[in-house]
Amino acid sequence: MSDETVGAGPCCGTTEAAQAAGACCDPAAKDEALAAGANCCGEAAGQGSHDAAGHDVSGSSDEWAGLPVVIVGAGPVGLAAAAELRERGLAFEVLEAGDGPAAAVRSWGHVRLFSPWRYDIDTAAARLLAEAGWVRPADDRLPTGAELAADYLQPLADLPAIKPHVRYGARVVAITRLGLDRVRTAGRATTPFLVRLAGGEDILARAVIDASGTWGTPNVLGASGIPAHGEAEAAAFRESALPDVLGRDRDRFAGRHTLVVGAGHSAANTLLALAELAEQAPGTAVTWAIRAADPARSYGGQTADALPARGALGSRLREHVESGAITLLRDFRVQRVTAGTDGTVEVSDGTRTVTAHRIVSATGFRPDHTITSELRLDLDPVLGSTRALAPLIDPNEHSCGTVPPHGVDELSHPEPGFYAIGVKSYGRAPTFLLATGYEQARSVAAALAGDWAAARDVQLDLPETGVCNSNPVTGADIAGRGLATGVAGGLVSAPLTLVSASAGGGGCCS
Known part of the structure; x- marks a missing residue:
């Protein structure tokens, strides 16, 4: 079997190991290859994985051998990314600052979501849970934040396929490249990421997915975007x-x-x-x-x-x-x-x-890019999202339901292998929905596995409901279109859920 036959993009282990398992990046192939001393997750000969800017993101350097994809945040979107990576046989490690999964969601656990369960569950996560005998909640019920955490996110985080790879009390304070600051270019794309924790520990990664949200960085009361006079003192x-x-x-x-x-x-x-x-x-x-x-x-x-x-x-x-x-x-x-x-x-x-x-x-939330100050990020000067994503989510032009499908290409930065997904990816735009975050996770995971056809086949079915934008809306507009307001940032929302608290700014999550 040739490399091309095994499949385009990185193959976990040798071509022979993948052939024996009958699937590229199959976990069994990976284990066999590692036991034989192979460079797991290296490229098959002649193949490569490249993002929209042409950067190699396959992690083919010897320094990358066996390194995980680091996911920052164990909220709904971070755990969805873990499920997607697990299905594709890619090593991952989830770093969560809280003492359990969905810490932000639990903080507003008394609030009921607008959308029923059918819109609140990621498909890859649902498959993994079903294999473990999980009983799915009734699709038409409206969960509270506490129920979302206890009945879905906690069981997901506790799965044997996920739990060993999640660390709690692990607050990320910086993400950079090993031995390189933002100015250095030579060898950058083939140098592992260095993720530093608050306790001083450094973790190396082949790629980083930032799903940390914005719950910890609320907007100020001051109307001009800076604190009002005396706000800190009060x-x-x-x-x-x-x-x-x-x-x-x-x-x-x-x-x-x-x-x-x-x-x-x-x-x-x-x-x-x-x-x-x-x-x-x-x-x-x-x-x-x-x-x-x-x-x-x-x-x-x-x-x-x-x-x-x-x-x-x-x-x-x-x-x-x-x-x-x-x-x-x-x-x-x-x-x-x-x-x-x-x-x-x-x-x-x-x-x-x-x-x-x-x-x-209740003035909303904003993203904090401090931890990535040594990475090369192309941020929109208005929203703080990627420059490519900004026009698709602009609250002056779009409501939650009119955001076009988007995935890894729109989420890519000049820093290959780094992606912010979930509400943080939207910056200050109030147009985020949880379903969008799940699709982002699927697209990015597919790209990291070298499956660019799947990564770019982005599917979103969002109803045009919810005025989660910045334009003035009149009663006549609402009567004519049946719209409802949204929030800036979107904490946890689903295709029909307009929320915003755990990350973004404006309202919350019901």
Whole structure:
């Protein structure tokens, strides 16, 4: 059998080992080749794997022999990437800063997703779980974040094929090339990546997939993209997106005045929870501040929404505003935050001032590229995504459902072998959906396996619902198109789920 017969791209082990196993990159072929001292995952003669820029990403150097693909983050998309790589017989290691899988998802576990289970599960992950006897949740049920983590992501992370390759408490602080800074060019494409952990450990990798999300880097309150005057000094009064108002965090809000800043789904979820709390606890007051002149974008499609649960959110929010249960401040752009000495905080737009006890910042999230400062990244100057992806996800032009199919080519950087996927790949765009992240993971894994036909055969079926963009939307627009608002960043969303919290900015994940 010739190299060409075995298959294009890198072959795990020798051609003879792959032939004996009857499949290129079959795990059995890999094990046999390694036992024989072969350079596993090297190229078959005459073959090569190249990205859209023509870079060799096959890892054919002797230095790359046996090195894993490092995945940063054990959230929904990171674990999907692990499942895809496992199916293709590629070695991988998942590095998760938290003490378990889906740490960000668990932080908003009390929130229910808009989309049913059928849209929340990656196909490769589902296959691996099914082989282990996993009982799939009913497709038409709407899971909470806690259920998504406990009933799907935890079992996935615990699979024998995945668990040995996941490390918790492993916070990545830098990603570079071994012995090379960003300036050095010679030998770059054939030099392994060096991934440094907070504890000082260095890990070498043949490729790196960054699925770390943006949950840890929320946007500021200040309307100009920088902190408002006094914002840092008043940090003790500020809550991050999606506090558990009716549960774990109830005591901080009951009988107090809360100002919610933001116009996405995370803001809507928090506002409705606060309105319910106000009915239970006397003295509880709720004020909602948005930058827009019209809240129609936040109300969404209501009864015309393709997802009833999402539409009901907007309808209920509107009812509370119209009844006076929630005080709405339009055209409010935070300029100054002043901590008081009486347990209150003042928030001003320069003209109006709100005095409250708590501030919930639901202003979204942004990507943090600090850990990759020594890599050659081609980032769009506006969104912070790859330059090739930016026009496809531009919130000035697209909603979640109109983002075109995209994969490894649009995710490639001048740094061969490095890919950011999931919500982080979208930068500040609020058009991310979980299904998109799953397809990104599949495409990148196929490319790393040398299967470029599969990598470039990107399939997305996203309904045109959800106004997760930055354009002003009127009530007439929504009535005519049946759209619902989205969020900036998309935490965990699915083809029909508009969320944004665990990574990106604007709202959350329901």
